[in-house]
Amino acid sequence: MTGMTTALAWLPALFAAALAAHACVNARLLPRPGSPAEPVDEPVAVLLPVRDEVTRVGPCLRSLLAQRGVPRLAILVLDDGSTDGTADLVRAVAGDDPRVRLLAGPPPPTGWLGKPHACQRLADAADPATTALVFVDADVTLAPDAVAAAVRLLRRSEAALLTPYPRIVAGTAGERLVQPLLQWSWLTFLPLRALRSRRPSLTAAGGQFLVVDRAGYRAAGGHAAVRGAVLEDMALARAVKRAGGRVALADGSCLADCRMYRSWAELSDGYAKSLWASFGSAAGATAVVATLLLVYAAPPVLAVAGAAAGRWTVAAAGLAGYACGVAGRVVTARATGGRAWPDPLAQPLSVVLFGWLVARSFRLRRAGRLRWRGRPVAPS
Numbered sequence: 001m002t003g004m005t006t007a008l009a010w011l012p013a014l015f016a017a018a019l020a021a022h023a024c025v026n027a028r029l030l031p032r033p034g035s036p037a038e039p040v041d042e043p044v045a046v047l048l049p050v051r052d053e054v055t056r057v058g059p060c061l062r063s064l065l066a067q068r069g070v071p072r073l074a075i076l077v078l079d080d081g082s083t084d085g086t087a088d089l090v091r092a093v094a095g096d097d098p099r100v101r102l103l104a105g106p107p108p109p110t111g112w113l114g115k116p117h118a119c120q121r122l123a124d125a126a127d128p129a130t131t132a133l134v135f136v137d138a139d140v141t142l143a144p145d146a147v148a149a150a151v152r153l154l155r156r157s158e159a160a161l162l163t164p165y166p167r168i169v170a171g172t173a174g175e176r177l178v179q180p181l182l183q184w185s186w187l188t189f190l191p192l193r194a195l196r197s198r199r200p201s202l203t204a205a206g207g208q209f210l211v212v213d214r215a216g217y218r219a220a221g222g223h224a225a226v227r228g229a230v231l232e233d234m235a236l237a238r239a240v241k242r243a244g245g246r247v248a249l250a251d252g253s254c255l256a257d258c259r260m261y262r263s264w265a266e267l268s269d270g271y272a273k274s275l276w277a278s279f280g281s282a283a284g285a286t287a288v289v290a291t292l293l294l295v296y297a298a299p300p301v302l303a304v305a306g307a308a309a310g311r312w313t314v315a316a317a318g319l320a321g322y323a324c325g326v327a328g329r330v331v332t333a334r335a336t337g338g339r340a341w342p343d344p345l346a347q348p349l350s351v352v353l354f355g356w357l358v359a360r361s362f363r364l365r366r367a368g369r370l371r372w373r374g375r376p377v378a379p380s
Contacts, residue, residue, distance in 0.1 A: 009302055009314045013321035015295045020328035023188045027335035031157065031250040033149035033164065040148045043072040045126035046134045049105075049118035051080040051373050053097055053138035054089050061093045063141045069148030071097055076125055080105040080118045095359070101125070112227040114375055115207075119232070120223035126214075133212040133217060139258055142209075146255035150211045153250055160216025160245030161237055163206045164252025167337035168236075169259035174267055176343050177350045178357070179260065183336040184329055186249070195247060200238035203247045207233030208258045216245040230277040230377060253337025268357060273370050273377045275361035282362050289355040296325045296351040304369065320347065 046064055050057050057077075064075050077094075079087040079102065087102060094100035103125055105215045108117035122134055132151050136142070146164075154162040170179040194202045210233060220243040226235035237247045261267035279285035301320025306315030329344030363369050370377035 006311075006313050006317070009306070010315040010320075012295050012299050012302070013317050013324055016299070016321050016324035016328065019188050019295070020324050020331060022191075023184075023328050023331045023335075026187045026190070026192045027331055030187070030335060031153065031248065033250065033252070033255060035152050039069045039071055040132075040151045041072075042132060042151070043127060043130045043157055044070050044134060044147060044151055044314075045074045045076055045122075045130045045346065046136055046147060047119065047122035047126070048075065048077045048136050048138065048149055049080055049115060049122060050077060050082060050086050050090070051118075052082045052084045052086060052137050054084045054086045057138045058089055059141050060136065060138050061090060061100075062148075062292050063143075064136070065097060066144050067142065067147045068144050070151070073147065074127060074130070075244045076103065076122050077101070078088070078103045078105045078118045078122050078125075080114055081107060085276055101219050113232070113377075114373070115228065116227045116229065116232045118225040119335065120227075123214075123217065123222055131214050133214055135207065135212070135214050135259070136145045137208045139260055140208050141257045143255050145190070146209075146252075149255055150209070151254065154211045154248075157248040157250075158246060159248035160213045160220070160243075160309045161205065161240045162211045162248045162250060163204070163237075164209055164211065164250045164255055165336060166209050166256035166258040167253035170256050170339070171259065172263060174264035175186070175259075175261060175354075176339065177346055177353055178267060178271070178345060180329065180333060180338050181350055181354055183338060184332040187332040187335060188328055192249065195249065198241055198244070200241045203234070203237045204249055205233040205237035205247065208260070209252055209256050210236075212236075212240075212244075216240055216243070219243040220245060230274050251336055268360065269372070271357045271362045273372045275358050276365045276370075279358075285358050289358055290353045292356060295321070299325065300348050341354065 011234050067073060075091050105118050105121055108114050119135060123201055134147055150164045153164060165183060168179050168182055170176040220239040223232060225239045226232050229235035240247055261270055279288060299318040302318030303315050303322060306318055325347045326344045329347050330340050333340040333344060
């Protein structure tokens with residue numbers, strides 16, 4: 001029995017080591033934009049949906065106005081019923097720059113969620129000659145060559161949809177514990193080589209900074225095809241694959257910064273609206289969270305319990321598992337511009353918090369209490 005217990009104690013460490021090794025492979029495979037080269041000689045539309053973003057849209061729009069290397073650039077902003085002066089700020093920042101158009105968005109019709117509706121209206125409003133669409137969220141700030149580099153990377157990858165993942169900025173303790181899991185999750189678990197597969201399930205995308213070929217976007221049905229999707233970015237990527245297009249990921253940490261939330265209340269509400277949609281069912285979510293807890297949260301408990309009981313082999317297994325979990329976080333942070341030290345030391349706590357956020361998301365959804373920016377998180 002003792003031998004069996006020791007063998008079981010090493011299982012989390014073996015899984016954590018394998019996943020850390022997989023993250024290393026993905027980090028080497030992850031495409032990165034090249035150095036600035038010739039300008040992009042195609043018409044490009046940057047599409048910015050905003051709703052009550054008066055505290056964030058200023059830096060975002062200023063960074064868009066500072067773009068270079070895209071002589072045929074248009075910037076379309078859709079104000080989706082803001083009540084905080086967002087539209088006035090957009091007008092003030094844009095001034096008389098002829099590249100900027102501010103649109104007023106009506107409430108989403110039956111069957112639509114707000115963001116897919118806003119994105120579709122922006123895409124429809126772009127000049128018919130536009131060949132590349134760049135969707136940007138208001139909490140993103142772009143480097144001056146970001147749009148040009150992202151469009152060049154889209155063309156180089158021969159993809160219909162590209163996500164150059166921005167650098168995730170985390171300020172508060174809660175953000176630093178949870179936000180790094182965004183990049184860590186897909187670099188650790190998604191086989192990047194499999195992105196070339198036509199299987200819609202093997203994909204990833206991030207709506208904060210998303211570049212699409214307009215013809216591929218139309219072939220996939222655009223955001224109209226994912227009008228009721230809470231995770232509209234992932235749903236759009238799957239629609240692109242179903243239409244025969246390729247999906248690509250890249251490290252965009254040198255191109256864009258994104259601070260999604262600025263407090264624990266914002267973060268927990270933001271995750272509550274979408275985490276339930278990341279899993280096929282509550283049973284699936286339970287299985288995933290239980291596995292993560294076993295692989296990443298159990299090892300430090302084993303290390304302490306083993307040492308307290310004089311079971312040094314068990315303690316060593318727990319310590320090894322914890323070290324491998326930390327190593328995986330360090331690898332993904334360095335690959336995506338994140339904070340590589342000391343935040344990865346808190347990986348067990350990060351996973352526990354993630355499990356709590358998942359449970360909260362499902363609980364609020366069952367109670368019908370999920371709302372975001374004053375709207376219910378479900379198509380009407």
